[in-house]
Amino acid sequence: MSDLHHEKHLEAYVVQKLVEQGWLLGSSDHYDQDHAMYPEDIEAWVQTTQKAKWDKLVALNGDKARKVLMDRLDAALEKNGTIHVLRRGFAIAGCGHIDMSEAAPEDKRNEDVLHRYAANRLRVVPQLKYHPGRELAIDLGLFLNGLPVATVELKTDFTQSAESAREQYKTDRLPVDPVTKRKHPLLTFKRGAIVHFAMSDSEIWMTTRLAGENTFFLPFNKGFDGHGGNPPREDGEYPVAYFWEEICRPDAFLRIFHNFVYVEKKNVVDLKGNWTLKETLISPRFHQFDAVNKMIADARVNGPGQAYLCEHSAGSGKTSTIAWTAHDLVKLRTDDGKPIIDTVIIVTDRNVLDGQLQDAVQQIDHQKGLIAAIDRETSSKSKSQQLAEAMLKGTPIIVVTLQTFPYAMEAVLTETSLKDVNRHSGCFCHV
Numbered sequence: 358m359s360d361l362h363h364e365k366h367l368e369a370y371v372v373q374k375l376v377e378q379g380w381l382l383g384s385s386d387h388y389d390q391d392h393a394m395y396p397e398d399i400e401a402w403v404q405t406t407q408k409a410k411w412d413k414l415v416a417l418n419g420d421k422a423r424k425v426l427m428d429r430l431d432a433a434l435e436k437n438g439t440i441h442v443l444r445r446g447f448a449i450a451g452c453g454h455i456d457m458s459e460a461a462p463e464d465k466r467n468e469d470v471l472h473r474y475a476a477n478r479l480r481v482v483p484q485l486k487y488h489p490g491r492e493l494a495i496d497l498g499l500f501l502n503g504l505p506v507a508t509v510e511l512k513t514d515f516t517q518s519a520e521s522a523r524e525q526y527k528t529d530r531l532p533v534d535p536v537t538k539r540k541h542p543l544l545t546f547k548r549g550a551i552v553h554f555a556m557s558d559s560e561i562w563m564t565t566r567l568a569g570e571n572t573f574f575l576p577f578n579k580g581f582d583g584h585g586g587n588p589p590r591e592d593g594e595y596p597v598a599y600f601w602e603e604i605c606r607p608d609a610f611l612r613i614f615h616n617f618v619y620v621e622k623k624n625v626v627d628l629k630g631n632w633t634l635k636e637t638l639i640s641p642r643f644h645q646f647d648a649v650n651k652m653i654a655d656a657r658v659n660g661p662g663q664a665y666l667c668e669h670s671a672g673s674g675k676t677s678t679i680a681w682t683a684h685d686l687v688k689l690r691t692d693d694g695k696p697i698i699d700t701v702i703i704v705t706d707r708n709v710l711d712g713q714l715q716d717a718v719q720q721i722d723h724q725k726g727l728i729a730a731i732d733r734e735t736s737s738k739s740k741s742q743q744l745a746e747a748m749l750k751g752t753p754i755i756v757v758t759l760q761t762f763p764y765a766m767e768a769v770l771t772e773t774s775l776k777d778v779n780r781h782s783g784c785f786c787h788v
Contacts, residue, residue: 367558367595368483368496368511374601375481383482383500390489392431393542393549396423398478399430399503403455406473410452417451425449430457431542438547439504440618440638445723458502460615461608464690478502479607487543488534495530498543498550499605505543505550506614512557519562522555526564527572551618552640559596560586565638577643604646617641617649617681619720639717644669645678653685661698679703680717687727687753700748706759714756728754731761740764741771 376382381398389396400423404411415422426449433447446456459473478501485498485508497509510522510530530553532544543549546566554577555562561577579599581588587596603609621637641649648667655663667682669675689697703714718728729752731743738746740757741764747755757764 364496364511364513364517367513370595371497371509371511371601372481372483374598375605378601378605379479379607380605381478381480383480383498385482385484385486385494388482388485388487388498389427390487391542392427393487393505394427394430395480395482395500395503395505396427397503398480398500399423399426402457402476402478402502405476406459407455410449410455413452414449426455430455434504434542434548438620439506439549439551440547440614440620443501443504443506443614457504458611458615461612463688464694465692466694474611477607477611479610485543487541490537490539493529495543499610501611501614507552507554508543508550509554509556512555514557514559517557519555519557519560522557523562523572523574526553526555526567526574527570530567531569532567547620547636547638551614551638554600556597556600561597561600561643563640563642565640575642579643579647599643604643609650613641613646616685616721617646619717621720622716639674639677641677641681642674645674645681648678649681649685652682653689656686657689657697676713677717680714680721683714683754684718684721684727700752701754703754703756704759704762705756718754726750726752728752728756730756731764741767 372382383395387395387397400411403414403426411422414426418425429449430442430447433442437445437447443458444460446454448454456473458477459470461474462470465471480500480503482498482500484494484496486492486494487498495508496511498505499507499509508530510525512518512522530544531541532546532549533540541549544567546568551565553564553567555564555574562574563577564572564574566572576585578585579587587599589596590598604613618638618640621639623635623637624632625635626632652665652667655665667678669678683701683703686698686701687696691697705714715728715730729747731740731747740761744755744757744764
């Protein structure tokens with residue numbers, strides 16, 4: 358049996374599992390290579406969730422309505438990137454604001470939000486041809502409402518491995534064609550697919566930026582017996598079956614792009630002293646996604662006051678994990694809309710993390726006043742006064758340093774102004 362046959366079998370199996378979960382099955386014939394979009398789903402999403410705006414678009418443009426929609430969407434993607442457009446939409450003159458997805462509702466009070474969330478369209482396209490002039494195809498393309506959010510290159514362990522898939526991304530999946538210099542929007546950082554998975558039947562690796570030989574992959578594995586990789590399955594399934602069983606389950610997959618992915622921005626200096634802004638797309642690794650989901654699921658059932666130990670090794674993304682957990686905790690609601698946790702206080706052991714955590718949370722959620730840091734150096738007020746004011750204002754997430762933490766506890770326990778505040782809804786995280 359040839360390597361290609363094994364690979365095709367795995368590809369067909371993954372597609373089958375996704376379709377069984379409600380994913381739509383697509384074809385490269387219906388994929389727009391120039392725009393890196395699946396037009397059918399874009400139009401269907403807008404028609405289903407924003408019919409009045411679609412009708413206005415048709416009234417203004419007739420049979421060119423789809424083209425106008427895609428051209429304006431393409432311009433928004435070029436300017437702001439896929440994750441920004443998915444979360445915040447874009448505008449069309451004469452039609453107003455167009456939403457491109459709907460996040461899971463925090464509670465069940467709004468029927469319109471529930472309807473729009475159910476209308477999200479997930480599609481898998483096997484052998485996605487992305488190059489107009491050549492027969493180049495990526496094994497799987499994953500789309501949300503017509504926009505590419507992930508690609509997957511598959512290999513089998515009979516003669517190849519996930520390393521072969523990583524090499525294929527580095528050598529063959531180039532954002533710019535080295536001969537024609539044509540840019541491929543599907544593979545372009547921020548503009549195209551958000552995350553790229555290199556997968557064998559035993560391991561998964563991921564990257565959010567394709568850059569030829571400079572492409573950097575991170576493991577997306579569960580770990581096995583204190584090492585990397587994944588444990589064998591007792592039921593005979595592929596060791597990487599968690600990808601379609603857990604990650605690509607529709608609610609979980611949508612949650613990744615609405616609640617997790619964000620753009621990290623840092624000012625960096627080169628050896629010549631030149632400063633530049635470096636942007637990195639942060640997408641959760643498996644251990645982060647798993648840890649956050651388990652803590653949030655327990656807090657949803659048991660409420661505040663629980664103790665969780667989440668261990669991260671150096672460089673494994675603890676700042677992001679804390680930001681994601683804090684953000685999700687303050688978004689927890691009962692079905693009738695009451696918050697389960699009012700305030701999350703994050704305790705850090707390094708001042709530099711104050712800024713990193715604030716930036717991470719603000720990137721995940723642009724809500725104004727979502728997070729505040731207690732810092733005597735930037736305020737003439739005492740730390741306990743700052744904390745009391747933040748809690749009285751209803752600031753959902755408050756960051757304090759380890760040195761400030763005693764003042765925070767004192768304020769929570771003794772400040773008379775906080776007597777009417779539900780102090781028992783606080784949750785403390787220590788970095």
